[in-house]
Amino acid sequence: MSVDWSWIADHTDDLTTLTVNHLQAALSAVFFGLLISLPLAVLAHRVRPLRGLLLGLSNILFTIPSIAVFVLLLPVSGLTRTTTVTGLTIYTLVVLLRNTVEGLDSVPQKTKEAAKAMGTKPLRALLTVELPLALPVIMAGVRIATVMSISLVSVATYIGDGGLGQLFTDGFQRDFPTPVIAGVVLTLLLALVADALLVAVQYVLTPWNRRRREA
Amino acid sequence: MPPISRRPLNRRTLLGGLFAAASVPALSACSGGITSLNGDGGGGSGGGSSKGGVTIGTANFTENQVLGYLYAAALDAAGVKTTVRPNLGTREILIPALRGGDVDLLPEYQGALLHYLDPKAKATEEGEMQNALAVALPRGLQILPYGEAEDSDAFVVTRETADEYGLTSLADLARHNGKLVIGAAPEVKKRTVGAVGLKDVYGVEFKEFKSLDSSGPLVKGALKKGDVDVANLFTTDTDIAANDWVVLTDPKNLIPGQHVVPLVADRKADSTVRKALARLGAALTTEHLTELNRLVDKERKDPEDVANDWAAKHGITKNEKD
Amino acid sequence: MFELFKDLGAWLVDGDQWAGQDGIGHRLTEHLQYSLLATLVAAVIALPIGLLIGHTGRGAFVAINLASFGRALPTVGLVVLVFLASGLSMWPVYVALVALAVPAIVTNTYAGMSAVDPEVRDAARGQGMRGHQVLFQVELPLALPLVMTGLRLALIQVVATATIAAYVSFGGLGRYVFDGLAQRDLVQVLGGAVLVALVAVVLDLALSGLQRALFRHRPAKSA
Numbered sequence: 001m002s003v004d005w006s007w008i009a010d011h012t013d014d015l016t017t018l019t020v021n022h023l024q025a026a027l028s029a030v031f032f033g034l035l036i037s038l039p040l041a042v043l044a045h046r047v048r049p050l051r052g053l054l055l056g057l058s059n060i061l062f063t064i065p066s067i068a069v070f071v072l073l074l075p076v077s078g079l080t081r082t083t084t085v086t087g088l089t090i091y092t093l094v095v096l097l098r099n100t101v102e103g104l105d106s107v108p109q110k111t112k113e114a115a116k117a118m119g120t121k122p123l124r125a126l127l128t129v130e131l132p133l134a135l136p137v138i139m140a141g142v143r144i145a146t147v148m149s150i151s152l153v154s155v156a157t158y159i160g161d162g163g164l165g166q167l168f169t170d171g172f173q174r175d176f177p178t179p180v181i182a183g184v185v186l187t188l189l190l191a192l193v194a195d196a197l198l199v200a201v202q203y204v205l206t207p208w209n210r211r212r213r214e215a
Numbered sequence: 216m217p218p219i220s221r222r223p224l225n226r227r228t229l230l231g232g233l234f235a236a237a238s239v240p241a242l243s244a245c246s247g248g249i250t251s252l253n254g255d256g257g258g259g260s261g262g263g264s265s266k267g268g269v270t271i272g273t274a275n276f277t278e279n280q281v282l283g284y285l286y287a288a289a290l291d292a293a294g295v296k297t298t299v300r301p302n303l304g305t306r307e308i309l310i311p312a313l314r315g316g317d318v319d320l321l322p323e324y325q326g327a328l329l330h331y332l333d334p335k336a337k338a339t340e341e342g343e344m345q346n347a348l349a350v351a352l353p354r355g356l357q358i359l360p361y362g363e364a365e366d367s368d369a370f371v372v373t374r375e376t377a378d379e380y381g382l383t384s385l386a387d388l389a390r391h392n393g394k395l396v397i398g399a400a401p402e403v404k405k406r407t408v409g410a411v412g413l414k415d416v417y418g419v420e421f422k423e424f425k426s427l428d429s430s431g432p433l434v435k436g437a438l439k440k441g442d443v444d445v446a447n448l449f450t451t452d453t454d455i456a457a458n459d460w461v462v463l464t465d466p467k468n469l470i471p472g473q474h475v476v477p478l479v480a481d482r483k484a485d486s487t488v489r490k491a492l493a494r495l496g497a498a499l500t501t502e503h504l505t506e507l508n509r510l511v512d513k514e515r516k517d518p519e520d521v522a523n524d525w526a527a528k529h530g531i532t533k534n535e536k537d
Numbered sequence: 538m539f540e541l542f543k544d545l546g547a548w549l550v551d552g553d554q555w556a557g558q559d560g561i562g563h564r565l566t567e568h569l570q571y572s573l574l575a576t577l578v579a580a581v582i583a584l585p586i587g588l589l590i591g592h593t594g595r596g597a598f599v600a601i602n603l604a605s606f607g608r609a610l611p612t613v614g615l616v617v618l619v620f621l622a623s624g625l626s627m628w629p630v631y632v633a634l635v636a637l638a639v640p641a642i643v644t645n646t647y648a649g650m651s652a653v654d655p656e657v658r659d660a661a662r663g664q665g666m667r668g669h670q671v672l673f674q675v676e677l678p679l680a681l682p683l684v685m686t687g688l689r690l691a692l693i694q695v696v697a698t699a700t701i702a703a704y705v706s707f708g709g710l711g712r713y714v715f716d717g718l719a720q721r722d723l724v725q726v727l728g729g730a731v732l733v734a735l736v737a738v739v740l741d742l743a744l745s746g747l748q749r750a751l752f753r754h755r756p757a758k759s760a
Contacts (some may be wrong), residue, residue: 305720305721346659402720404720405720426706426719433625442706
């Protein structure tokens with residue numbers, strides 16, 4: 001099982017295209033996952049009875065094999081990027097929803113009361129007090145969801161998408177390890193870099209944490 | 216080359232993503248299939264236009280990708296913009312995608328396509344099949360003239376198995392009902408040119424049907440290892456000769472002729488597309504296709520490269536690369 | 538969609554669907570076998586690592602990062618890679634499943650161990666307990682809830698992912714998913730998916746039941 005370096009050298013353009021394609025699918029999924037989980041999490045945080053229901057539902061979705069989700073979406077969105085992104089989005093929900101709810105829970109009651117006492121409207125309090133304070137926990141969820149999505153994208157190769165996952169099918173069909181190794185390594189690198197970038201984003205977004213740590 | 220989807224990554228995909236979110240609630244309301252989306256078929260023949268570009272879908276085996284890139288080369292040379300989408304899956308997945316508009320053109324195989332559309336089809340001769348196909352095709356799709364090249368299904372055993380059980384034809388399999396294991400792609404279990412037809416036409420019953428792949432590493436590996444006794448392979452697979460495997464004869468003509476034939480959506484079928492693919496079909500022989508398969512599978516050449524090289528060498532395209 | 542679920546009902550209760558090589562009974566057994574064996578092997582590998590790191594406090598950084606690295610491993614790629622190296626065997630499936638389960642178990646075990654109050658640990662040492670006694674009689678029982686969480690998380694993921702065995706010609710409930718994809722038989726795909734989810738949920742409940750049973754013997758101490 002040796003790597004055919006000349007193949008890699010000949011295919012840098014293709015590898016770049018696939019990597020971009022791969023990342024785009026994963027990031028879209030996290031984006032839409034956040035878009036869906038943020039309001040749901042606020043709801044679950046405020047309305048206690050909904051909490052168990054929503055979290056339980058997202059947990060159950062998580063137990064469905066991803067390949068099955070992609071196939072079951074075919075009648076709805078066909079062999080398109082939409083199918084891939086929708087499937088991946090479903091998997092991000094379990095992490096994003098749980099972490100966002102936990103993040104909101106972690107905001108001290110006193111802080112919320114103080115905001116209220118100062119006459120801050122509920123929506124404003126949510127946006128300017130609760131969510132920022134919940135950010136570290138939410139960001140931890142975003143990091144996990146991103147890494148998970150990056151590793152899951154390749155499953156969509158079974159429906160002709162899947163970014164770097166196409167290299168796995170290709171190598172499999174032709175008994176050719178080089179594309180497979182390239183795909184695995186690039187996926188890992190992508191996850192590593194994306195995770196590091198998110199750490200940096202979090203650092204920038206939560207200056208108060210930084211100050212506390214430095215103090 | 217790795218099979219790469221060359222769709223642009225920009226706005227379209229972003230919108231696709233937006234639609235993704237919108238389609239989540241739609242899940243619960245959906246009852247139809249992609250077939251119900253078949254509104255833009257153009258209603259009958261003619262009237263199509265390839266101006267907006269043609270998306271070629273290919274199945275989950277390498278030969279089909281080679282054919283897809285050959286179609287692309289021929290169409291590119293005729294000034295049609297093309298996109299090749301490799302490894303989309305089986306015919307069962309591809310044809311709904313063609314009807315739904317995800318792809319516009321498929322490299323197909325006469326007999327297999329006919330049996331997919333009409334499991335009871337009797338035609339076996341090329342001309343007859345072409346007519347039967349035209350009748351069986353759903354609205355919005357059409358086949359173009361079939362090509363010279365042919366890749367048929369073959370049921371193959373190892374030399375040792377052939378000797379041990381005295382197998383030369385498919386009819387011989389029925390003498391060992393309940394003893395032999397067949398390996399083939401999962402869809403072959405339900406296909407006429409497959410387990411269904413073997414039972415109906417030859418009375419063959421296998422001990423087990425093992426779901427593997429389309430003339431790929433799984434089915435060939437299983438045949439070599441002895442995990443399966445009979446394997447469904449393609450006649451253009453050079454491994455059959457290389458391993459001295461025995462292709463069982465088909466005295467009752469279960470397996471129809473499998474000339475390569477373009478299946479295209481009406482919306483894209485204009486004279487440019489017809490002419491370009493007809494020229495390609497006439498020039499590409501079975502030997503060429505077998506050799507192109509070998510280059511891809513054994514020499515690890517890119518399907519796109521071997522297709523372009525062949526097209527240039529055979530006057531389909533101008534010789535661009537030296 | 539409604540039609541699909543109605544057909545699913547028929548599919549699940551069809552007697553033929555339960556019998557034989559390709560019957561639900563057989564596929565279910567295979568799926569359980571792949572999942573439980575893989576999780577067991579992963580636990581044998583991951584628990585000592587997590588405990589050791591938690592106990593000694595050494596190598597935590599490396600282990601946690603390796604674990605998140607492991608989370609990024611694309612299962613399909615790993616399966617294909619091992620398939621190309623080992624040929625047609627169960628190795629690709631087991632390697633991929635174990636690789637999937639190990640990080641979850643290591644991180645949670647370590648998290649459980651590091652959450653143990655250092656004062657409790659010191660008190661145990663002060664009473665003359667040896668290293669291994671502290672580990673097994675004090676730290677491990679206190680860390681157990683998180684250890685179990687790790688095992689449960691790993692098992693759920695393994696059950697869902699064991700579907701991939703069908704991609705390399707083997708059985709399990711993934712057979713229905715991959716065959717259903719090839720045949721565009723969505724009822725079969727949905728049937729496979731629902732059964733997998735059901736197995737995951739049932740196993741998870743069983744493990745959480747086990748966890749509760751384990752705790753009953755000790756006074757609830759952790760807040």
